[in-house]
Amino acid sequence: xxxxxVLRNEExxxxxxxxxxxxxxxxxxxxxxxxxxxxxVKFCGYSIPHPTERRVIMQIxxxxxxxxxxxxxxxQGLQDLLSICQVVKHKxxxxxxxxxxxxxx
Amino acid sequence: MTHVNLNDGRxxxxxxxxxxxxxxxxxxxxxxxxxxxxxxxxxxxTIVKNDENLMEIEFLNIDAPIVNAxxxxxxxxxxxxxxxxxxxxENTTIFQDDFLxxxxxxxxxxxxxxxxxxxxxxxxxxxxxDTIELxxxxxxxxxxxxxxxxxxxxxxxxxxxxxxxxxxxxxxxxSSFIKETIKPVNDDILIAKISPGQAxxxxxxxxxGIGRDHAKFSPVATxxxxxxxxxxxxxxxxxxxxxxxxxxxxxxxxxxxKDRSGKETAVVANARDDSLSRNYYMYKKFEDAIxxxxxxNHFIFYIESTGILSSESIFNESVEILISKCRNLLRxxxxxxxx
Numbered sequence: 001x002x003x004x005x006v007l008r009n010e011e012x013x014x015x016x017x018x019x020x021x022x023x024x025x026x027x028x029x030x031x032x033x034x035x036x037x038x039x040x041v042k043f044c045g046y047s048i049p050h051p052t053e054r055r056v057i058m059q060i061x062x063x064x065x066x067x068x069x070x071x072x073x074x075x076q077g078l079q080d081l082l083s084i085c086q087v088v089k090h091k092x093x094x095x096x097x098x099x100x101x102x103x104x105x
Numbered sequence: 106m107t108h109v110n111l112n113d114g115r116x117x118x119x120x121x122x123x124x125x126x127x128x129x130x131x132x133x134x135x136x137x138x139x140x141x142x143x144x145x146x147x148x149x150x151t152i153v154k155n156d157e158n159l160m161e162i163e164f165l166n167i168d169a170p171i172v173n174a175x176x177x178x179x180x181x182x183x184x185x186x187x188x189x190x191x192x193x194x195e196n197t198t199i200f201q202d203d204f205l206x207x208x209x210x211x212x213x214x215x216x217x218x219x220x221x222x223x224x225x226x227x228x229x230x231x232x233x234x235d236t237i238e239l240x241x242x243x244x245x246x247x248x249x250x251x252x253x254x255x256x257x258x259x260x261x262x263x264x265x266x267x268x269x270x271x272x273x274x275x276x277x278x279x280s281s282f283i284k285e286t287i288k289p290v291n292d293d294i295l296i297a298k299i300s301p302g303q304a305x306x307x308x309x310x311x312x313x314g315i316g317r318d319h320a321k322f323s324p325v326a327t328x329x330x331x332x333x334x335x336x337x338x339x340x341x342x343x344x345x346x347x348x349x350x351x352x353x354x355x356x357x358x359x360x361x362x363k364d365r366s367g368k369e370t371a372v373v374a375n376a377r378d379d380s381l382s383r384n385y386y387m388y389k390k391f392e393d394a395i396x397x398x399x400x401x402n403h404f405i406f407y408i409e410s411t412g413i414l415s416s417e418s419i420f421n422e423s424v425e426i427l428i429s430k431c432r433n434l435l436r437x438x439x440x441x442x443x444x
Binding site: 002003004008020023024025026027029030032033034037038039040071074075077079080081082083084085086087088089091092093094095096098099 | 138139141144148149150151152155162167168170171173174175177178180290399417420421424425427428430431432433434435437438440
């Protein structure tokens with residue numbers, strides 16, 4: 001199933017509007033947050049047009065001087081979120097073993 | 106205890122009598138470009154408690170959108186098995202069939218959801234791969250042992266129907282790939298109270314589902330997070346006032362100790378346990394003596410498992426689900442770029 005669609009791609013890719021199906025605030029907000037962290041990004045926002053539809057619309061605008069497109073920034077955001085998850089996963093499991101070691105001692 | 110600086114608005118939001126300051130998260134005012142290396146360097150995870158039903162995790166240097174994503178996934182996207190279809194063979198109790206079915210649905214069933222597949226909505230039969238069959242057959246009858254001689258006073262058996270009466274009926278080859286007997290997590294959930302002669306004979310089908318479809322599929326009773334409180338006493342409080350101040354906070358937050366000159370003085374002992382009631386505003390004299398805030402980068406995360414899955418596997422699974430969401434979208438971005 002295709003979940004991702006580019007609704008608009010304007011100003012040489014510096015302004016993109018994307019649609020993500022079968023997603024909600026869980027991914028919408030965390031992705032918005034991580035894209036906003038990117039200094040090439042001028043604006044990033046998302047909306048859920050209707051509460052009973054599982055559909056997220058995300059708009060990204062980049063600084064033309066930075067030379068990256070909205071879609072590239074979106075991809076980077078996904079990549080960063082993925083890395084965050086891996087770091088959390090790793091640190092969580094070491095925290096777990098630390099905790100159980102503490103209990104034993 | 107970590108050092109609290111309530112004056113640094115980057116890390117602490119300050120609570121006043123009627124307003125809050127510096128409540129914005131650090132996401133907008135970063136001078137430095139965010140990188141995963143910095144995140145990895147700064148992030149600190151500690152497990153404070155890992156009991157049977159409650160896990161307490163502390164996250165340092167993380168932001169709400171990430172923690173909230175985990176919370177939302179745990180609540181509504183981690184699959185478990187729950188009773189979905191109830192086939193009524195006999196129901197002579199005063200409870201209507203639909204009412205009973207709803208009650209049964211909410212009972213947590215200890216079965217590993219990873220061993221099963223999702224069942225098609227229109228499938229009424231089910232296969233060993235996607236359905237667990239349980240049965241509940243019980244009748245309230247006279248107790249043959251009840252008499253004055255034996256001293257047994259219960260005149261009837263099975264007045265109360267408990268979840269322990271629900272028995273697993275393995276389908277097909279299920280006993281070969283399911284090692285642990287499937288049963289409700291708790292034996293003592295009261296399903297119904299029945300009268301002599303009343304009986305229940307039910308066939309129950311459990312299916313795999315997620316909390317978004319129905320709360321009965323949620324692996325947790327609740328999952329939430331809060332920010333670590335920060336409390337500062339800005340001028341010394343002595344004597345009776347110190348005791349009064351202590352009573353304005355949750356237990357153990359403020360301690361009354363003798364200071365160097367031997368005077369009883371209020372000190373912050375454990376800000377973490379405070380409920381943020383800010384009851385000290387009831388007394389005019391304390392208004393300027395206390396500064397209170399929240400550490401914006403310090404999250405205390407609570408997972409209250411229903412017992413179907415352990416808290417650690419619930420958290421691990423939530424991380425995995427977020428990873429797979431990212432992977433799926435990354436793949437689609439790739440396809441978009443190629444087309």
